[in-house]
Amino acid sequence: MIVLKTRREIEIMREAGRISAMALKLAGQAVQPGVSTAEIDKVAADYIKSQGATAAFLNYNGFPATACISVNNEVIHGIPDKKHILREGDIVSIDLGAVYNGFYGDNAYTFYCGKVSPEAERLCNTTREALYVGLTKAVAGNRLGDVGAAIEQYCVSRGYGVVRDYTGHGVGTHLHEDPSIPNYGKPGKGTRLLPGMTVAIEPMITEGTETVNVLKNGWTVVTADGKLSAHFEHSVAITDGECLILTQC
Ligand code: MG
Secondary structure, three states: OOOOOOHHHHHHHHHHHHHHHHHHHHHHHOOOOOOEHHHHHHHHHHHHHHOOOEEOOOOHHHOOOOEEEEEOOEEEOOOOOOOOEOOOOOEEEEEEEEEEOOEEEEEEEEEEOOOOOHHHHHHHHHHHHHHHHHHHHOOOOOEHHHHHHHHHHHHHOOOOEEOOOOOEEEOOOOOOEEEEEOOOOOOOOOOEOOOOOEEEEOOEEEOOOOOEEEOOOOOOEEEOOOOOEEEOEEEEEOOOOOOEEOOOO
16 A cells, blocks of 8 residues: 655655765765775664664664665675675665654665776666666656666666666655565556655666575575676655655755
């Protein structure tokens, strides 16, 4: 069931989104060679706490940290670890959210650890651009297939894989609400977007195959071919005009 939000609820979600976005920004600033992914997680955790909010992912289905930190061939759901030390050239996808006054924010960004290869940079740029291409289609009256098809076309035409096993989602009083938002689809198909819908759009794009596996820890999703993956996400509210990005600071 899709729950439409009132103007007042969307205002609260903007605050949850602001906290989520600032936590992500600070975590990203901590990304550098020699730093562990656990240290980065702590930066985000401390900020969320300082704002009187709670970490959306911590203990969600048993997830043990504030942020999902996925490095290089890891697509999503990487678990922060004090033994995982970042190295020059890594690409580091950080996904995190905050709960404020009962509402969730959710966002992700792939950061560079020092200087990365031109190939890594191209993948990250394309994935970030694909998110914004999707957002331009996220307007009332369009359908979810319009969003997914735009993201898919943008990435596939540049030679990349679009992960199909995981999708974006509605967001609100729960981290994951209806509808699911695939990063692929057919224009004109799928659920119609309505003002008051709040959704997280999150392309997960791969350098090679779109096939992914889950590691033995039960969480970390990796590319089947070991090639790089990037992930960008915003939570947005659908309006009559352009969508309103909730996760900004
Ligand atoms: Mg999400």
